[in-house]
Amino acid sequence: MDIVIIGCGAAGGTAAQFARKNNRKALITLYEKGPYSQYSRCGLPYTLSGEVDPDKLIEFSHEWFQKARIDLHLTTPVTKIDFDKQYIYTTNGEKKYDSLIIATGVHSHAPFPIDTKKHSFLRTLDDAHHIQRMATRGTHIAIIGAGPTGLEAAEALIKRGVTVTLIEYYSSLLPTMLDSDMAPIIHDTLMKRELLSLTLNHEVTSIDGDMDIHIKNRKTGDKRTISADFALVASGNTPVLDLVPESMTDRGIIIDERCETSKKNVYAIGDCSQYRDITGAPCLVGLGSIAVRQGKVAGINASGGKAVLPPLLNTRVTKVFDLEIAAVGPLSTGLENPLVSTFRGSSRPLYLPGEEIRVKVMATRKGKLCAAQIIGPGAAQRINAFATAISCNMTLQQFSGIETAYAPVVSPVFLPSTLACEIALRKQ
Amino acid sequence: MDIVIIGCGAAGGTAAQFARKNNRKALITLYEKGPYSQYSRCGLPYTLSGEVDPDKLIEFSHEWFQKARIDLHLTTPVTKIDFDKQYIYTTNGEKKYDSLIIATGVHSHAPFPIDTKKHSFLRTLDDAHHIQRMATRGTHIAIIGAGPTGLEAAEALIKRGVTVTLIEYYSSLLPTMLDSDMAPIIHDTLMKRELLSLTLNHEVTSIDGDMDIHIKNRKTGDKRTISADFALVASGNTPVLDLVPESMTDRGIIIDERCETSKKNVYAIGDCSQYRDITGAPCLVGLGSIAVRQGKVAGINASGGKAVLPPLLNTRVTKVFDLEIAAVGPLSTGLENPLVSTFRGSSRPLYLPGEEIRVKVMATRKGKLCAAQIIGPGAAQRINAFATAISCNMTLQQFSGIETAYAPVVSPVFLPSTLACEIALRKQ
Numbered sequence: 001m002d003i004v005i006i007g008c009g010a011a012g013g014t015a016a017q018f019a020r021k022n023n024r025k026a027l028i029t030l031y032e033k034g035p036y037s038q039y040s041r042c043g044l045p046y047t048l049s050g051e052v053d054p055d056k057l058i059e060f061s062h063e064w065f066q067k068a069r070i071d072l073h074l075t076t077p078v079t080k081i082d083f084d085k086q087y088i089y090t091t092n093g094e095k096k097y098d099s100l101i102i103a104t105g106v107h108s109h110a111p112f113p114i115d116t117k118k119h120s121f122l123r124t125l126d127d128a129h130h131i132q133r134m135a136t137r138g139t140h141i142a143i144i145g146a147g148p149t150g151l152e153a154a155e156a157l158i159k160r161g162v163t164v165t166l167i168e169y170y171s172s173l174l175p176t177m178l179d180s181d182m183a184p185i186i187h188d189t190l191m192k193r194e195l196l197s198l199t200l201n202h203e204v205t206s207i208d209g210d211m212d213i214h215i216k217n218r219k220t221g222d223k224r225t226i227s228a229d230f231a232l233v234a235s236g237n238t239p240v241l242d243l244v245p246e247s248m249t250d251r252g253i254i255i256d257e258r259c260e261t262s263k264k265n266v267y268a269i270g271d272c273s274q275y276r277d278i279t280g281a282p283c284l285v286g287l288g289s290i291a292v293r294q295g296k297v298a299g300i301n302a303s304g305g306k307a308v309l310p311p312l313l314n315t316r317v318t319k320v321f322d323l324e325i326a327a328v329g330p331l332s333t334g335l336e337n338p339l340v341s342t343f344r345g346s347s348r349p350l351y352l353p354g355e356e357i358r359v360k361v362m363a364t365r366k367g368k369l370c371a372a373q374i375i376g377p378g379a380a381q382r383i384n385a386f387a388t389a390i391s392c393n394m395t396l397q398q399f400s401g402i403e404t405a406y407a408p409v410v411s412p413v414f415l416p417s418t419l420a421c422e423i424a425l426r427k428q
Numbered sequence: 429m430d431i432v433i434i435g436c437g438a439a440g441g442t443a444a445q446f447a448r449k450n451n452r453k454a455l456i457t458l459y460e461k462g463p464y465s466q467y468s469r470c471g472l473p474y475t476l477s478g479e480v481d482p483d484k485l486i487e488f489s490h491e492w493f494q495k496a497r498i499d500l501h502l503t504t505p506v507t508k509i510d511f512d513k514q515y516i517y518t519t520n521g522e523k524k525y526d527s528l529i530i531a532t533g534v535h536s537h538a539p540f541p542i543d544t545k546k547h548s549f550l551r552t553l554d555d556a557h558h559i560q561r562m563a564t565r566g567t568h569i570a571i572i573g574a575g576p577t578g579l580e581a582a583e584a585l586i587k588r589g590v591t592v593t594l595i596e597y598y599s600s601l602l603p604t605m606l607d608s609d610m611a612p613i614i615h616d617t618l619m620k621r622e623l624l625s626l627t628l629n630h631e632v633t634s635i636d637g638d639m640d641i642h643i644k645n646r647k648t649g650d651k652r653t654i655s656a657d658f659a660l661v662a663s664g665n666t667p668v669l670d671l672v673p674e675s676m677t678d679r680g681i682i683i684d685e686r687c688e689t690s691k692k693n694v695y696a697i698g699d700c701s702q703y704r705d706i707t708g709a710p711c712l713v714g715l716g717s718i719a720v721r722q723g724k725v726a727g728i729n730a731s732g733g734k735a736v737l738p739p740l741l742n743t744r745v746t747k748v749f750d751l752e753i754a755a756v757g758p759l760s761t762g763l764e765n766p767l768v769s770t771f772r773g774s775s776r777p778l779y780l781p782g783e784e785i786r787v788k789v790m791a792t793r794k795g796k797l798c799a800a801q802i803i804g805p806g807a808a809q810r811i812n813a814f815a816t817a818i819s820c821n822m823t824l825q826q827f828s829g830i831e832t833a834y835a836p837v838v839s840p841v842f843l844p845s846t847l848a849c850e851i852a853l854r855k856q
Contacts, residue, residue, distance in 0.1 A: 289834035317833035381809030392820035405745035405808040406717035
């Protein structure tokens with residue numbers, strides 16, 4: 001059995017590993033257009049502070065894949081797939097497949113043509129090395145895009161003594177992660193930081209040779225110019241769909257619960273794929289956590305096993321300075337007439353000093369939990385409890401009844417999450 | 429409608445509050461044998477360091493109850509219940525009831541007769557005040573019992589400059605919370621502390637007038653004497669069953685899912701009650717978190733509403749020095765032939781410095797999750813995700829498939845909890 005995988009990111013690399021685990025005999029061939037084997041893309045922002053050596057992000061080396069008898073070809077882009085003949089073509093030759101897994105990832109896009117001397121994305125180890133070289137103490141770097149990558153990079157660069165200007169197209173921070181009513185506290189935290197300035201609701205209209213970044217207020221139309229030494233562009237990504245016919249795609253390559261595309265024995269996983277979320281809506285994948293889970297499912301199915309991918313929860317977290325921010329499920333704007341409640345509580349009972357925890361909960365009008373957003377200590381683990389509840393179709397009533405762990409130094413007797421659900425219940 | 433509640437602890441006080449919320453017209457009378465209105469018993473150990481004023485633990489004052497039109501009688505023990513006539517009797521008089529809620533709590537017990545000048549429990553605000561007075565810098569206090577209360581008190585006393593000797597009957601720490609294979613790391617942490625010594629697997633045989641505590645090694649029979657200035661006894665509690673006939677009790681007052689006893693319109697809640705756990709086994713209640721949830725259910729049912737208590741999960745947490753320790757479900761010894769796995773991982777991906785997280789997972793042979801124990805940062809919130817999963821009857825397979833939140837500075841792509849479940853799955 002010949003399994004071919006295109007792309008050795010988190011999705012493709014994981015698929016190869018699980019195909020091998022599941023099938024000791026299959027021939028597994030993995031093509032990667034870049035020069036590095038599987039590494040943690042999500043770790044890239046942390047290299048910018050100098051705390052993490054970019055090369056440490058490589059999680060599975062070329063040797064590791066060799067030992068697992070996975071034939072990894074680096075710097076080998078796949079240029080064409082013949083789905084009828086079941087062949088893929090590279091710059092070096094061709095290869096027949098029985099099962100094919102497409103994990104081609106995304107293109108980053110910029111509001112202006114990228115000149116690598118002056119601008120960079122933060123998608124690859126080479127990008128990280130490059131920005132590290134440019135980001136010397138006292139430099140001024142403009143970051144375009146205030147999503148998780150932009151904010152994580154901003155924090156890392158400030159640690160290094162770089163002055164940062166964040167420019168965001170939308171009117172609130174982390175616009176794909178938080179509803180606009182949850183974002184202001186992050187804004188307040190960032191505003192207190194030295195070396196950081198923030199410009200929301202502005203479009204970058206152009207950038208000129210001297211690194212003058214021309215921006216326009218999306219509300220008033222007012223124009224301004226920001227002069228920086230370098231620009232880090234983190235304003236969004238688009239699935240790489242070059243190798244597949246339009247019939248297989250929507251915004252990404254459409255897959256079913258086996259991660260299989262409309263072509264038999266052809267799977268797609270990771271950021272290039274599109275799957276349904278818990279509301280049934282088609283959803284692009286932009287998270288490493290989903291990429292590895294899809295890699296596992298596709299690797300098992302492609303090698304003759306049976307695995308199923310549950311609907312996407314989009315459980316996500318980031319940490320910006322001291323704020324841990326997590327979310328699960330769609331934004332409120334992605335839900336039809338949801339029941340919504342918010343709650344601000346403390347991490348501990350009132351008689352002990354605690355940290356603020358903000359929770360937003362969303363449910364259907366019938367009370368079925370469908371989304372949550374949390375800011376504060378333990379947000380990731382708190383959101384994981386919501387993810388567990390949503391994945392078993394729990395109601396507000398059931399979730400707020402769960403016996404949670406209580407000890408005054410650790411947690412109050414009723415969690416902020418529980419109280420947010422009770423408020424929603426009362427509204428029902 | 430006349431609702432009478434006996435005991436103004438977390439259970440009784442909460443019952444009164446929910447009875448009032450649910451029924452604006454009911455007459456609610458609350459009898460408390462002690463001089464204080466509802467306070468946090470779980471907060472008592474933290475008063476010993478001097479960080480928390482014991483009086484700050486009062487969560488609902490006498491005035492608060494008055495405003496809620498709840499007739500609270502302090503220092504008024506109920507001496508008898510006539511279940512046929514539906515009357516209770518106190519030292520001051522009698523009172524008819526339509527619904528009765530019994531929340532009489534527990535007696536603490538000691539391996540020797542308590543002399544309050546030299547020994548104390550840590551069950552009441554008065555106990556806390558008393559120990560605070562005795563625990564001056566340089567004093568040597570013996571703590572008998574290394575459960576959560578004993579360990580929390582030890583930490584608080586050491587902060588105050590008190591020398592502490594912990595004496596535990598069983599051979600491992602936190603014996604009702606952790607399996608013996610999970611406890612050694614706590615032992616190691618405690619052993620590193622100055623001012624603290626630890627004696628496991630020893631029975632206190634007697635104590636004499638000079639505060640010589642005579643102990644016997646339960647394995648070897650060897651006898652020793654520990655000389656201390658004061659003894660804090662935290663070696664266990666027994667439900668107060670004095671007011672009810674034996675027919676209503678087993679080890680505690682037996683209740684159903686409405687918190688109702690075998691007598692109609694008579695409810696029992698909190699530490700004096702006995703309910704079934706998730707395995708169906710009868711289980712005493714020893715947690716404030718359960719007491720308030722039972723209070724809510726009984727308060728609603730006693731006042732004409734409808735509420736149901738799910739089986740007890742016994743979700744519990746404590747923090748000892750820097751170790752957060754949490755558990756849910758029975759110990760492995762309380763399960764019949766469970767599937768068990770343990771895992772030691774990090775709080776973050778390998779390329780970032782992280783803290784150790786130890787997880788133990790237990791499931792039925794068919795793979796249904798039934799218990800977990802976690803030591804490490806975020807243990808409480810991590811165990812809450814297990815509690816959520818167990819309360820929806822999730823399998824190891826389902827739980828390990830849940831899309832958890834991932835960002836390198838916060839959490840690895842596969843949680844230690846997830847990996848522990850995968851190991852158990854492979855054993856299945």
